[in-house]
Amino acid sequence: MTDMTTDRVRALLAAYGADTGRWPAAERxxxxxxxxxxxxxxxxxxxxxxxxxxxxxxxxxxxSRALRVALKDIPDRARFDWSAPLAxxxxxxxxxxxxxGLVAAAVLGIVVGIATPExxxxxxxxxxxFTYDDDPIASVAAVASGAxxxxxxx
Amino acid sequence: xxxxxEDDPDASLMPRIAEGDPLAYRALVDxxxxxxxxxxxxLVGDRASAEDVVQDAxxxxxxxxxxxTPAAKVSTWLYRIARNAALDRLRRRRPTVxxxxxxxxxxxxGPERGLSxxxxxAAVRRAIDALPERQRAAIVLVHYERRSGSEAADILxxxxxxxxxxxxxxxxxxxxxxxGRRADLIGGEP
Numbered sequence: 001m002t003d004m005t006t007d008r009v010r011a012l013l014a015a016y017g018a019d020t021g022r023w024p025a026a027e028r029x030x031x032x033x034x035x036x037x038x039x040x041x042x043x044x045x046x047x048x049x050x051x052x053x054x055x056x057x058x059x060x061x062x063x064s065r066a067l068r069v070a071l072k073d074i075p076d077r078a079r080f081d082w083s084a085p086l087a088x089x090x091x092x093x094x095x096x097x098x099x100x101g102l103v104a105a106a107v108l109g110i111v112v113g114i115a116t117p118e119x120x121x122x123x124x125x126x127x128x129x130f131t132y133d134d135d136p137i138a139s140v141a142a143v144a145s146g147a148x149x150x151x152x153x154x
Numbered sequence: 155x156x157x158x159x160e161d162d163p164d165a166s167l168m169p170r171i172a173e174g175d176p177l178a179y180r181a182l183v184d185x186x187x188x189x190x191x192x193x194x195x196x197l198v199g200d201r202a203s204a205e206d207v208v209q210d211a212x213x214x215x216x217x218x219x220x221x222x223t224p225a226a227k228v229s230t231w232l233y234r235i236a237r238n239a240a241l242d243r244l245r246r247r248r249p250t251v252x253x254x255x256x257x258x259x260x261x262x263x264g265p266e267r268g269l270s271x272x273x274x275x276a277a278v279r280r281a282i283d284a285l286p287e288r289q290r291a292a293i294v295l296v297h298y299e300r301r302s303g304s305e306a307a308d309i310l311x312x313x314x315x316x317x318x319x320x321x322x323x324x325x326x327x328x329x330x331x332x333x334g335r336r337a338d339l340i341g342g343e344p
Contacts, residue, residue, distance in 0.1 A: 015321040016303070022296060024303050024314070051325070054332060055297055057271065058278040061195040063188040067205050071183045071212045075176040078216055 004030035009041055018049035164228035171219035179216055186229060187212070189299065190236050196294040197240045199283045203247075210239040226308060233301070233309045237291055244287060281331035289324035292317055 009031050016022040020032055035041050164185065170178035190211060195204035214235050222231055282290055288310065295306040296317075307317040 011318065011322070014325060015318040016296060017325070022300065022303075051329060052297070054274070055278060055293075055328070057275045058196075058282070058298075059275060060298075061192040061201070061204070064191060064205065067191060067208060068183060068187050070209065071187055072180045074209075074213055074216050075174070075179055078213065 004034050013048045017052045162227045168222045207239045211236040281328050289320050292320040293324045
């Protein structure tokens with residue numbers, strides 16, 4: 001038998017509210033007896049019940065079927081753990097660092113490639129002239145004057 | 155009562171999950187996912203974050219089931235994992251503030267009267283969100299999830315006396331925040 005006091009009943013009301021089903025089982029019966037006998041405590045119980053009702057205005061969150069499906073899928077998704085092979089490939093710490101370096105280098109290469117102008121027809125002709133012609137200066141002059149076919153250069 | 159593994163219907167699932175049995179794991183999802191989602195949603199305040207919390211929790215269960223010991227009921231362990239996952243998210247959301255210490259007060263949240271039921275539930279939501287995290291967790295576990303005092307204390311890692319103090323302070327703060335609406339509901343003066 002618990003030694004129940006009005007102070008303890010007030011403390012239980014303050015912590016757990018009016019529903020004695022939430023109160024510690026070991027103290028419940030003694031507290032309920034005291035509540036039944038004490039008018040002041042009964043009034044405090046009614047006050048606590050009104051406040052509980054206000055808290056219950058917050059609706060219960062609805063379950064999610066999609067979440068349940070996703071949760072049940074976890075064993076399949078977790079079956080292949082990428083961390084082990086990544087650790088084997090890069091045992092020096094977080095693998096995102098070298099991966100980020102590779103991506104940055106690739107992006108830089110693409111940007112430089114796009115920014116560099118493509119060779120013009122004249123450039124090609126000049127290069128051809130330097131490769132095949134005996135007199136490169138005359139060949140360049142010919143290209144510059146607009147007579148730039150390979151046959152003309154030869 | 156926290157309960158013991160002898161009266162815990164989930165205890166037999168844990169060794170099977172630890173051995174990689176997906177059927178046992180899925181049974182645990184069926185038994186607890188909805189309640190954990192409700193707990194997480196009331197704790198973090200929004201649905202998307204709550205779903206992430208529950209996914210984090212169940213991923214941890216799948217990966218670390220071998221670490222479960224029969225000292226606590228499986229449901230207690232699950233709530234503890236979910237609460238830790240929620241705390242992680244709350245900390246990331248407010249990186250410069252300790253969510254256990256802060257009380258957010260919206261200046262627009264003064265006592266209001268004569269509002270609709272949906273507005274009342276929104277006010278309750280805001281008042282709960284504004285509680286310090288440990289008080290909020292205590293209220294959610296005991297009032298909304300109907301966990302016993304000893305189980306809630308176990309989930310939060312505190313004594314029953316400390317839990318009762320968190321509950322009393324939380325309820326007091328909620329009363330102050332909702333004073334006008336409470337008077338509406340019981341038909342009295344604020």
